[in-house]
Amino acid sequence: xxxxxxxxxxxxxxxxxxxxxxxxxxxxxxxxxxxxxxxxxxxxxxxxxxxxxxxxxxxxxxxxxxxxxxxxxxxxxxxxxxxxxxxxxxxxxxxxxxxxxxxxxxxxxxxxxxxxxxxxxxxxxxxxxxxxxxxxxxxxxxxxxxxxxxxxxxxxxxxxxxxxxxxxxxxxxxxxxxxxxxxxxxxxxxxxxxxxxxxxxxxxxxxxxxxxxxxxxxxxxxxxxxxxxxxxxxxxxxxxxxxxxxxxxxxxxxxxxxxxxxxxxxxxxxxxxxxxxxxxxxxxxxxxxxxxxxxxxxxxxxxxxxxxxxxxxxxxxxxxxxxxxxxxxxxxxxxxxxxxxxxxxxxxxxxxxxxxxxxxxxxxxxxxxxxxxxxxxxxxxxxxxxxxxxxxxxxxxxxxxxxxxxxxxxxxxxxxxxxxxxxxxxxxxxxxxxxxxxxxxxxxxxxxxxxxxxxxxxxxxxxxxxxxxxxxxxxxxxxxxxxxxxxxxxxxxxxxxxxxxxxxxxxxxxxxxxxxxxxxxxxxxxxxxxxxxxxxxxxx
Ligand code: 6LW
Numbered sequence: 094x095x096x097x098x099x100x101x102x103x104x105x106x107x108x109x110x111x112x113x114x115x116x117x118x119x120x121x122x123x124x125x126x127x128x129x130x131x132x133x134x135x136x137x138x139x140x141x142x143x144x145x146x147x148x149x150x151x152x153x154x155x156x157x158x159x160x161x162x163x164x165x166x167x168x169x170x171x172x173x174x175x176x177x178x179x180x181x182x183x184x185x186x187x188x189x190x191x192x193x194x195x196x197x198x199x200x201x202x203x204x205x206x207x208x209x210x211x212x213x214x215x216x217x218x219x220x221x222x223x224x225x226x227x228x229x230x231x232x233x234x235x236x237x238x239x240x241x242x243x244x245x246x247x248x249x250x251x252x253x254x255x256x257x258x259x260x261x262x263x264x265x266x267x268x269x270x271x272x273x274x275x276x277x278x279x280x281x282x283x284x285x286x287x288x289x290x291x292x293x294x295x296x297x298x299x300x301x302x303x304x305x306x307x308x309x310x311x312x313x314x315x316x317x318x319x320x321x322x323x324x325x326x327x328x329x330x331x332x333x334x335x336x337x338x339x340x341x342x343x344x345x346x347x348x349x350x351x352x353x354x355x356x357x358x359x360x361x362x363x364x365x366x367x368x369x370x371x372x373x374x375x376x377x378x379x380x381x382x383x384x385x386x387x388x389x390x391x392x393x394x395x396x397x398x399x400x401x402x403x404x405x406x407x408x409x410x411x412x413x414x415x416x417x418x419x420x421x422x423x424x425x426x427x428x429x430x431x432x433x434x435x436x437x438x439x440x441x442x443x444x445x446x447x448x449x450x451x452x453x454x455x456x457x458x459x460x461x462x463x464x465x466x467x468x469x470x471x472x473x474x475x476x477x478x479x480x481x482x483x484x485x486x487x488x489x490x491x492x493x494x495x496x497x498x499x500x501x502x503x504x505x506x507x508x509x510x511x512x513x514x515x516x517x518x519x520x521x522x523x524x525x526x527x528x529x530x531x532x533x534x535x536x537x538x539x540x541x542x543x544x545x546x547x548x549x550x551x552x553x554x555x556x557x558x559x560x561x562x563x564x565x566x567x568x569x570x571x572x573x574x575x576x577x578x579x580x581x582x583x584x585x586x587x588x589x590x591x592x593x594x595x596x597x598x599x600x601x602x603x604x605x606x607x608x609x610x611x612x613x614x615x616x617x618x619x620x621x622x623x624x625x626x627x628x629x630x631x632x633x
Contacts, residue, residue, distance in 0.1 A: 094393045095408050095415040096139045096364070098324070098385065099346065102420055103477035104359025104603025105131075106287075107167035107268070108343040109215075109331045111177075115395065117333065118172075118197060119343060120147065120179060121362065124164045124602055125506075126436045126475070129154045130179060132170075132197060137395035138341060138364055139416045140404055143433050147179045147192055147201045156439040158468050159185040161506040162600040164439075167268055167329065169215040173224070177201075178245050180214045180226075189214045189228060191248055205248035209239065213283075216245055217271035217301070225301055227269045227280075232256040238269045238282060240302060255302040260284050261294040261311050268329040271301065275373060280305050281313075283328040287601065289354060290317050291328035292383075293344060295375060314344060314365070314377045319384045323348050326360065327385065332367065332375070335394035340367035342377050346385075347593075350481055350559040355592040357505075358478055359603015366391035420479040422623035427453040434477070436605075439470040446474065453572075455617045459496045459610030465529060467507050475504060475605035481559045481588075482626040485606055486574045489515050489551040490616040491522060491542060498525065499615020501553050503562045503591060504607040506600065508532075511586035512607075513553050513564040515542070515615065522547055524566055526584035531597055538583045542568065550618060554580050555606065558629050561585045572618040 101108070107122040119133045119141065129148035133141040148154040148165070156164050168181035179201065180191040189211070190204035207214070211229035218224050223242055230239030237259035242252035260266030263284025272279045277297040285291050292315035296305035316327045330344035346363045347356040365378045365385045378385045393416060395401050401416060408415035424432040431448050447456040455474075462471045487501050500514025509530055516525035516539065526538035542551075549568045556563045565580035589595060591604045608617055 094396065094405070095388055095390050095411070095413055096393060097418065098363045098387050098389065099348070099361035100139050100364045100418065101133060101141050101362035102358065103361060103479040104605070105362045105477070106345045106360035106601060107329050108345060108362040109167070109169045110333045110343045111170050111172045112333050112335065113172050115336055118170055118177075119362065120168045120170045122165055122167050122181070122601070123436070124162045124166070125156055125159045125439055126164070127154060127156060127438075127440055128436065129165045130168050130181060136398045137393050137401045137416065138335075139393060139418050140400050141418075144198060145433065151440050152203050153192060153201065154183065154440070155186045159439055160468060161508070161596075161598055162602055167213045169270065169331070171216045171218075173218045173245075174222070178216055180216055182212045182214060184212065191216070191245055193246060205246065207243070207248040208250060209254070211239065213268045215270045216243070217273070219273065219301060225271060227257065227271055229267045229269070230254070230256070235259065237266055238280065240271070257303045258282065258296060258305055261296065261307040263290070263292060263294070270331055272332055277373065281330065281332060283330070284312070285317065285328065287326060287329065287345070287360065289325055291315070291326040292317055293328050293330045297373075308374045309372075310374065310376075310383070312383055313375055314342065314383045314385065316346070316384055322384065323387065324363070324385065325349060325354070325356075327363065337392070337394055339392050339394065340369070340375065341365070342367050350588050353589070355589055355594050357588040357592045357604045358481070359593065360601065365389065421625050422476055422479070423620065424476070424622075425453070425620040426450060426455050426617070427620070431455075432476075435474040436476070437470065438473050438475070441470055445472045453619050454490070455608070456614055457496075457499060457608060457610035457617070458614050459499060459612050461612055463611045464502060464504065464510050464512065464609055465507050465534060471609060471611070473504070473607045473609040475607040478503070478557070478604045478606055480625045480628070481557060482628050483557045483623050484626060485555040485621065485623045487553050487608070487621045488572050488574060488618040489553060490618055491515055491547050491549060491551055494522075494615045495613035496610045496615040497612035499610035499613075500525075501555060502607040502609055503555060503557070503586065504605050505591045505596070505602065508597060509591050509595075510607075511562055511564070511590070512609070513555070513566060513583060515551055517613070524551060524583065526564055528584070528586050528590070530590045540583065552576065552578055552580065559588065561587050562591075574619055574622045
């Protein structure tokens with residue numbers, strides 16, 4: 094069956110996956126955003142649904158003062174004897190911790206903190222039910238992968254610490270996972286750093302604490318030499334076997350929006366089939382050299398699932414069956430609970446978010462914390478931009494708004510954002526457009542709204558492609574997101590201004606679409622609609 098990568102597009106980095114029966118669960122890192130660690134569910138590895146978060150209470154996730162891309166680094170999700178475990182690192186709090194639940198759709202426990210530094214913790218259960226921890230670490234001055242026995246419920250360390258690997262030649266050995274297959278312990282790690290030198294290697298031993306022997310064809314996945322590919326920086330992977338005995342690799346990658354080494358969608362979750370060769374080593378994909386493609390053909394699981402059948406179409410180019418995934422976003426404020434895809438920046442004050450499903454509107458109570466403010470929690474709700482070529486629509490209620498600014502932003506973090514908004518100053522209300530890049534920010538459009546037009550709503554549109562974000566608006570007496578109303582362009586901003594490579598501090602996130610309010614209240618009507626448009630031609 095054909096499928097298209099990335100399978101979880103947009104800023105969804107550091108994927109980890111486990112399987113329980115025919116159900117797959119996948120988690121990602123979330124850094125300064127709250128709730129933390131999304132749980133995606135699938136039965137075919139291509140259609141993924143966000144079902145909730147592991148960390149949805151402040152007692153689990155303290156992000157006070159968290160720097161951009163601080164907070165929650167790479168997680169691991171595992172299931173053992175009826176219990177789910179998620180282990181990760183809060184670099185802004187006390188480091189590595191593990192939470193557990195016996196029902197993945199209910200609350201998870203409070204953190205059990207682990208007395209081990211480093212990042213990228215993982216858990217492995219041996220055949221005797223002993224649980225082992227591994228992560229990056231520094232033992233006697235040597236950096237590498239540290240492992241020891243652990244009580245996964247309490248975080249108690251139950252053995253000496255062992256330095257089990259310093260990598261297979263690349264710098265920054267990280268993202269470790271241990272697996273057991275055919276009597277071998279396999280240690281899979283990311284090397285080269287999460288940028289363009291990123292790669293995944295694997296080693297094996299007859300003893301969980303090593304010594305480990307590297308795979309002869311390491312790296313098992315790397316686009317370091319595959320310069321012509323849109324996909325780059327592949328690494329930070331996790332392995333899973335499906336119920337049919339086929340193996341799969343999920344891993345992070347980036348998609349360049351042009352020939353330049355720049356990406357604005359963040360590090361995304363990719364999928365590739367894995368086969369084991371006659372020597373017992375994993376081979377990723379079918380290119381024979383550890384590279385993968387945007388469209389792949391593989392024996393996906395769950396072929397008889399209703400969702401698979403409903404989403405299977407015929408690929409025009411090959412006539413072969415193609416498993417389609419819809420990544421459009423339709424947030425409806427009439428639903429009885431706020432859409433799970435909306436995340437806060439750091440810990441929110443929930444009194445600033447008034448959700449009225451009866452009338453289908455969301456009122457944001459802005460404070461003096463603006464989008465430009467570092468390390469704080471502005472009144473903002475964001476969802477991830479999933480593709481390059483999209484169209485977003487939202488409806489803002491001008492009447493009764495008191496905010497100095499409220500509107501919709503293409504938002505990377507407080508240093509990088511473009512926004513269209515209803516502004517209010519001593520001369521009255523107006524439609525504004527503002528861009529902020531590094532330490533430069535300016536309002537580039539200020540279009541007065543007449544007293545009479547204040548009774549209308551502001552329909553805003555953001556159209557994106559591989560080059561820029563184009564902002565437009567219309568004043569209209571409608572709350573209908575699909576209203577066919579001509580909009581006027583008010584400004585645009587380049588993807589390059591919202592790219593990870595361009596941020597002034599090292600960051601690991603991606604561009605979001607954000608509803609915000611500052612210094613007063615602003616109300617959004619109906620919801621937010623994001624459609625995915627056919628991708629513009631892309632020639633390297
Ligand atoms: C992740 C680690 C990494 O925990 O970046 O560069 C961290 N490597 O594997 C954040 O994604």
